[in-house]
Amino acid sequence: MAESTTYERIETPVLIIGAGAAGLRTAIELAQSGIRCLVLGKRRHGDAHTRWAAGGINASLGSLDAEDRWEIHAADTLREGHFVCDPRAVELLARHAPDRVRELQAWGCDFSRTEEGGINQRYFGAQSFRRTCFVGDRTGEAMLRTLVERARALEIPYRENTFVTRILVDDGRARGAVGFDMDTGRFLAFSAAAVVLAAAGHTALYRRSSSREDENTGDTVALACGAGAVLRDMEFVQFHPTGMIRPPEMRGRLVTEAVRGEGGRLFNASGERFMERYSPEQMELDARDVVARAIYEEIQAGRGTPGGGVRLDISHREADFIRERLPKIYGQFREQGIDITREPMEVAPTAHYAMGGVMVDFDTGATTVEGLFAVGEATAGVHGANRLGGNSLAETVVFGQITGAHLAGDLALTGTSVPPVGEDLVREEITALSRLAAADGEHEPRELVGELGVLLWDHAGIVRTEEGLGAGLATLQGVGRRARSLATAGTAGTEGLEWALNLRSMLLAAEMILRGALLRSESRGAHYRSDAPETRAEWRKSILYARNADDTLRLRTEPIPEPPSSVQAALDESHELDYHHLE
Numbered sequence: 001m002a003e004s005t006t007y008e009r010i011e012t013p014v015l016i017i018g019a020g021a022a023g024l025r026t027a028i029e030l031a032q033s034g035i036r037c038l039v040l041g042k043r044r045h046g047d048a049h050t051r052w053a054a055g056g057i058n059a060s061l062g063s064l065d066a067e068d069r070w071e072i073h074a075a076d077t078l079r080e081g082h083f084v085c086d087p088r089a090v091e092l093l094a095r096h097a098p099d100r101v102r103e104l105q106a107w108g109c110d111f112s113r114t115e116e117g118g119i120n121q122r123y124f125g126a127q128s129f130r131r132t133c134f135v136g137d138r139t140g141e142a143m144l145r146t147l148v149e150r151a152r153a154l155e156i157p158y159r160e161n162t163f164v165t166r167i168l169v170d171d172g173r174a175r176g177a178v179g180f181d182m183d184t185g186r187f188l189a190f191s192a193a194a195v196v197l198a199a200a201g202h203t204a205l206y207r208r209s210s211s212r213e214d215e216n217t218g219d220t221v222a223l224a225c226g227a228g229a230v231l232r233d234m235e236f237v238q239f240h241p242t243g244m245i246r247p248p249e250m251r252g253r254l255v256t257e258a259v260r261g262e263g264g265r266l267f268n269a270s271g272e273r274f275m276e277r278y279s280p281e282q283m284e285l286d287a288r289d290v291v292a293r294a295i296y297e298e299i300q301a302g303r304g305t306p307g308g309g310v311r312l313d314i315s316h317r318e319a320d321f322i323r324e325r326l327p328k329i330y331g332q333f334r335e336q337g338i339d340i341t342r343e344p345m346e347v348a349p350t351a352h353y354a355m356g357g358v359m360v361d362f363d364t365g366a367t368t369v370e371g372l373f374a375v376g377e378a379t380a381g382v383h384g385a386n387r388l389g390g391n392s393l394a395e396t397v398v399f400g401q402i403t404g405a406h407l408a409g410d411l412a413l414t415g416t417s418v419p420p421v422g423e424d425l426v427r428e429e430i431t432a433l434s435r436l437a438a439a440d441g442e443h444e445p446r447e448l449v450g451e452l453g454v455l456l457w458d459h460a461g462i463v464r465t466e467e468g469l470g471a472g473l474a475t476l477q478g479v480g481r482r483a484r485s486l487a488t489a490g491t492a493g494t495e496g497l498e499w500a501l502n503l504r505s506m507l508l509a510a511e512m513i514l515r516g517a518l519l520r521s522e523s524r525g526a527h528y529r530s531d532a533p534e535t536r537a538e539w540r541k542s543i544l545y546a547r548n549a550d551d552t553l554r555l556r557t558e559p560i561p562e563p564p565s566s567v568q569a570a571l572d573e574s575h576e577l578d579y580h581h582l583e
């Protein structure tokens, strides 16, 4: 870590923190409208989490099921979000996803085709029709490659290995950010006319997660909250039903829903196809929360495998079909000596997606702080209490385009001149970072992060109780106390500082999850309270989270508006997946 507290000053009309599909799609829209921006990410270009997305992106193209339309996509999203989604967000998502998918194809994304040459679509859980467009099981990788190529063609600058630690807010307006170069340790101060937060979620908080361990570490929560923005839905964390359970270094790694979408069946250790008991109509393709809870209950009841999971089997399908549709999963298990064309996979639930995040106005991407915008997994409201598989990739490009277009229009009116950020604000953050980097206390940040993972898994996991959440909060206080004495100095490069910052963000996200889950005294979607198993009409509202001046948190609730009449009509028609197509 650099000894000096000197820093490099960088000016840009728009600063975009995050280079996944959401950040890049925003940048592309700005560049196409003639507005310059700078995109930052913690890794090299093209290596954001989006690259890991596997199964596909939803859009009601009706390539195979001509009856599908955007209103039914919206209705499915609201129903599976258990009616606490922002209806306007859902409407925009479902209306615009077809255009965004066709646009990706026009830019070179190589979607699988039907025999007639249209974009192919597969089944995904809890959707009325085949709506999920895909590139084998490497959809995110193909999408991100397309967006990176487009961004490069538009000469959008990208700064890699950059860790943003604070958004600078002066006089109530976001004016830039401070961070450091993860290669050199050099401090960086960015000034901007507008800042877009696209730094994704916080599922790495959990002991078993489908994220890489240093991604989805809650940076969005800390950055937004530090800037004074309001967050929502933090109590809702999605557990994907099927993650790998071994070897240890692959624990939690996703086994895409596409396996079940292509006909994969779940069995307990006695060979029983147990989804017949939990969801006889939709079986393995019921919503993620339903399937994850079913697997959890099988394991808890002692009907799991000796490794602590259940079996997912697709070997009844042709080997060539499996290798063509699921090449990544085929390879992932082949490396472990398992041939999924002949034998089942051992799987268990894994923390997968944060429905909670920054509250925004979805027509503009604006947060509650002037000059600060948010997009992608960083935001909350599209998915409510439970995300439909395939909706997140759709969210990144739909709201990236909307936010970029709004900002471009705004800046065309107000101008792109960049007022310099206050020297005192920059110095304050850099001094705090220098102290943290040199901390010579007792506790390794990474060890405390590990403890947090166990705490969250045990106390705020698939099944929650008032008692467990209360105990979790008490334990969290202890971890928080120890986090005041960190041993960061002496680690190579900036690694110690990075983990100390991850810990800081994760402590905040953990407190929000635990307190929100305690407050929500009902069960809804991914939030299941075994001591309050009913969904309660009076809880059809969001929990909002904000920071008080003394750094404590305040929680309040807000009612959810009704959906537009066309979407309500689609809800009333009650479309349902005909699962037995797959049999």
Ligand SMILES: Cc1cc2nc3c(=O)[nH]c(=O)nc-3n(C[C@H](O)[C@H](O)[C@H](O)COP(=O)(O)OP(=O)(O)OC[C@H]3O[C@@H](n4cnc5c(N)ncnc54)[C@H](O)[C@@H]3O)c2cc1C
Pocket (backbone or CB within 6 Å): 017, 018, 019, 020, 021, 022, 023, 040, 041, 042, 043, 047, 048, 049, 050, 051, 052, 053, 054, 055, 056, 057, 058, 139, 140, 162, 163, 164, 165, 198, 199, 200, 201, 210, 211, 219, 220, 254, 352, 353, 375, 376, 377, 378, 389, 390, 391, 392, 393, 394, 396
């Ligand atoms: C294994 C897996 C499979 C998935 N499969 C699907 C699927 O099939 N369909 C679907 O719809 N969704 C899927 N998802 C979810 C989906 O991939 C993500 O929600 C989506 O890609 C998020 O995109 P994003 O642009 O918001 O964030 P990301 O792609 O996660 O990008 C975040 C960016 O922010 C940067 N960043 C973070 N913190 C900082 C900081 N402090 N300073 C600077 N930069 C920072 C990161 O470096 C990165 O560039 C999957 C997720 C996983 C984990």
